[in-house]
Amino acid sequence: MTQETPQPQLDTIASADGDGRNERHRSRMARKKAVIDDKIAQAQRDCGVIVITTGNGKGKSSSGFGMVVRAMGHGMKTGVVQFIKGAIPTGEEKFLRRFPEECEFHVMGEGYTWETQDRTRDIAKAEAAWEQARRMLRDPSFGLVLFDELNIALKLGYLDVSTVIADLQARPEMQHVVITGRGAPQALVDAADTVTDMTPVKHAFAQGIRAQAGVEM
Amino acid sequence: MTQETPQPQLDTIASADGDGRNERHRSRMARKKAVIDDKIAQAQRDCGVIVITTGNGKGKSSSGFGMVVRAMGHGMKTGVVQFIKGAIPTGEEKFLRRFPEECEFHVMGEGYTWETQDRTRDIAKAEAAWEQARRMLRDPSFGLVLFDELNIALKLGYLDVSTVIADLQARPEMQHVVITGRGAPQALVDAADTVTDMTPVKHAFAQGIRAQAGVEM
Known part of the structure; x- marks a missing residue:
């Protein structure tokens, strides 16, 4: 569930194309990630299911x-x-x-x-x-x-x-x-x-x- | 989808135990088989899905x-x-x-x-x-x-x-x-x-x- 964050260089290119869609996508996904990371933090038990x-x-x-x-x-x-x-x-x-x-x-x-x-x-x-x-x-x-x-x-x-x-x-x-x-x-x-x-x-x-x-x- | 029918000998034993449950099961399953066989007969086309x-x-x-x-x-x-x-x-x-x-x-x-x-x-x-x-x-x-x-x-x-x-x-x-x-x-x-x-x-x-x-x- 862990992964490196995107490269800064690509972010700059994305912002430079001017339509703001990438930025909205990023902030929506950042909020989603926070919710999911919180859920993952709460689910820490390992067992057979x-x-x-x-x-x-x-x-x-x-x-x-x-x-x-x-x-x-x-x-x-x-x-x-x-x-x-x-x-x-x-x-x-x-x-x-x-x-x-x-x-x-x-x-x-x-x-x-x-x-x-x-x-x-x-x-x-x-x-x-x-x-x-x-x-x-x-x-x-x-x-x-x-x-x-x-x-x-x-x-x-x-x-x-x-x-x-x-x-x-x-x-x-x-x-x-x-x-x-x-x-x-x-x-x-x-x-x-x-x-x-x-x-x-x-x-x-x-x-x-x-x-x-x-x-x- | 085809299979041999059950052995007659086992059927006789089943009837002999007297509760009729096997017989009811058999007739229910025979009706179900007729419906399913009919559906199978109607589905004869082979193709990628x-x-x-x-x-x-x-x-x-x-x-x-x-x-x-x-x-x-x-x-x-x-x-x-x-x-x-x-x-x-x-x-x-x-x-x-x-x-x-x-x-x-x-x-x-x-x-x-x-x-x-x-x-x-x-x-x-x-x-x-x-x-x-x-x-x-x-x-x-x-x-x-x-x-x-x-x-x-x-x-x-x-x-x-x-x-x-x-x-x-x-x-x-x-x-x-x-x-x-x-x-x-x-x-x-x-x-x-x-x-x-x-x-x-x-x-x-x-x-x-x-x-x-x-x-x-």
């Missing part, structure tokens, strides 16, 4: 995978458990399986709930997936873990929300957890640090364009 | 980077141009620079606008960044390109929206473009295929937790 991406819009899982590679860039070991998806090998799975030392990847689901149509089997899969997740939550060598589509498993009642929250809260202090999927339960939202609702504005699918490799899968 | 992630919530850039690795998993060549960020090396930059053949990465900004406080210089940087972006938009070897924080450069008037849209529309037919940042201009939203507004529900920062490596940077 729980991030939830939910809602009906596109970008929930992809933002989770973006955080996984961001963490890998910082040298963290990461873990991924996919709860619902699984029938179709995805680009993110193909890519991340190239780095087994950096990212432990588990696909535990068998596909979307409307494809399996079998609640007993879906519950057994979700429970097995949560066992993998719990193991990661007890292992401080994982810097960031992603539980993709966990919200859906919770929403459908495949897993008990209070058990999941207790396991999350017992994790190592510096471990980050990212949880994705529509319909995050309120108790999980309450237990999280950062929550984003991905709100759809428009979607290519509605315009007759099918799911595109690289974008949706 | 423009995806925009905007809004004030967390997850815009990370979802863009998730799509980059998803595309890399499908063997596509990708390109990244970062328009505003740049002062601090990020995890995604460190990670993606390991694969120069698969991802061409350009950091063109010098940091947040309230840090640089210099409009003339910011405009020159944005124009240089758009030159890189335009080169990618004319090169069909790129399967997916990410223009991170382009929306902010447009919102601040650093780049002309109609020029940007014309360049986007002239790109190769199968190329995907992901554009991130707050305040996407309406004309760009109109030109896009998929648009998501990332709406903040809560953020760790407001609770005194500073930006965490792996999550925010």
Whole structure:
């Protein structure tokens, strides 16, 4: 969040062009910087955070995978458990399986709930997936873990929300957890640090364009 | 989107437990599948899409980077141009620079606008960044390109929206473009295929937790 101030020479040139727009921009940005710096000064705690991406819009899982590679860039070991998806090998799975030392990847689901149509089997899969997740939550060598589509498993009642929250809260202090999927339960939202609702504005699918490799899968 | 139907044997066990919940689940999911299959049947067009992630919530850039690795998993060549960020090396930059053949990465900004406080210089940087972006938009070897924080450069008037849209529309037919940042201009939203507004529900920062490596940077 820190950065050198602009070079004095460039400022002089900017003022010399006479329209005052640069000067107004500078003073507006200086005020903005003061407000932001003050907020930064007040936020000094470091700890693992729980991030939830939910809602009906596109970008929930992809933002989770973006955080996984961001963490890998910082040298963290990461873990991924996919709860619902699984029938179709995805680009993110193909890519991340190239780095087994950096990212432990588990696909535990068998596909979307409307494809399996079998609640007993879906519950057994979700429970097995949560066992993998719990193991990661007890292992401080994982810097960031992603539980993709966990919200859906919770929403459908495949897993008990209070058990999941207790396991999350017992994790190592510096471990980050990212949880994705529509319909995050309120108790999980309450237990999280950062929550984003991905709100759809428009979607290519509605315009007759099918799911595109690289974008949706 | 296709998958084998569940095993008959498990269905029999499910019915035998007598509470009928599995059967209700199955018939609800069968109806849902019919609706979804019908929608899939109607969406058969393949083409490059423009995806925009905007809004004030967390997850815009990370979802863009998730799509980059998803595309890399499908063997596509990708390109990244970062328009505003740049002062601090990020995890995604460190990670993606390991694969120069698969991802061409350009950091063109010098940091947040309230840090640089210099409009003339910011405009020159944005124009240089758009030159890189335009080169990618004319090169069909790129399967997916990410223009991170382009929306902010447009919102601040650093780049002309109609020029940007014309360049986007002239790109190769199968190329995907992901554009991130707050305040996407309406004309760009109109030109896009998929648009998501990332709406903040809560953020760790407001609770005194500073930006965490792996999550925010």
